[in-house]
Amino acid sequence: MVLLNGTIKVKISADSPDNTMIELYTFPTPNGRKVSIMLEELGIPYNVHKINIRNGEQRTPEFLAINPNGKVPAITDSETGISVFESGAILIYLAEKFGQFIPTDTKGRYQVIEWVMFHMANQGPIQSQLFYFQRYAQEKVPLAIERYEKESLRIYGVLDKQLGDKEFICGEYSIVDMAVYPWVALHDFQGLSLDEFANLKRWLDTMGQRPGVQKGMKVPE
Structure with missing residues (x-):
């Protein structure tokens, strides 16, 4: 401890x-x-x-x-x-x-890792910046909000396309889904619509039904 x-x-x-x-x-x-x-x-x-x-x-x-x-x-x-x-x-x-939650074969393993890196380099930082300019910036900067909203939606589009023929982002449930979910789950709070992203919305609903996801989203209380 x-x-x-x-x-x-x-x-x-x-x-x-x-x-x-x-x-x-x-x-x-x-x-x-x-x-x-x-x-x-x-x-x-x-x-x-x-x-x-x-x-x-x-x-x-x-x-x-x-x-x-x-x-x-x-x-x-x-x-x-x-x-x-x-x-x-x-x-x-x-x-x-x-x-x-990560494949053992080389091809599958690196597919998961590349999507984790995609999330870490793109979605997390972009939605974080959007959150800052929406909620915490002392001065509203419409250009910054617009820029990060558009980029967040572009990233949603990449994920939506990837999910077009897959239940989860890399096919099988993996750490990629765990990484992406908490940020997509913020879409309403950030004013981001999933109306144009049917695959991503379906995935979000599937993820939200998992007991491990439900419990993990409440930690810490």
């Missing part, structure tokens, strides 16, 4: 904490929810440390020792002694450690 500002911030997600290996440091953000969805889908016990980014807890020396970039999420693995930050890297680490 890690002490943050003198307080142990832990929630046990399983009846027996003795087998817990993964410590999750997170906050209710789309990036944080990617990892909690993954952990819930794996069905493994894990501890949740709520890092309140509104209070600056991500900048404490204790957390910076885990993630020098001072962002959530991050994990530590007591079994291996490894800590991992950046949500995409965490998903790949957990998929490889537990042998789930």
Whole structure:
């Protein structure tokens, strides 16, 4: 357990904490929810440390020792002694450690990885910027809002096309779907319509029915 500002911030997600290996440091953000969805889908016990980014807890020396970039999420693995930050890297680490949600064949594995990288380089940053200019910028900048809305919808179009003949983004359910879902789930909040993206809307509905996704989206409470 890690002490943050003198307080142990832990929630046990399983009846027996003795087998817990993964410590999750997170906050209710789309990036944080990617990892909690993954952990819930794996069905493994894990501890949740709520890092309140509104209070600056991500900048404490204790957390910076885990993630020098001072962002959530991050994990530590007591079994291996490894800590991992950046949500995409965490998903790949957990998929490889537990042998789930990533193909074992080279072609399939790299298809999943490339779509994870697509998400990390495009969707996450673009929708994050849209969120900032919509909600937090001290001054409204219509040109910036328009630019990020259009780019978000372009990315939705790429995903919609990819889903044209697939149930999930890479065919089989994988870490790509877990990465993309929390951001697409924000579409209403960000004023983005899925009316022109029937495949993406169908996928969103399918994802939202998964118990692991439902539980992961509520972590931390």
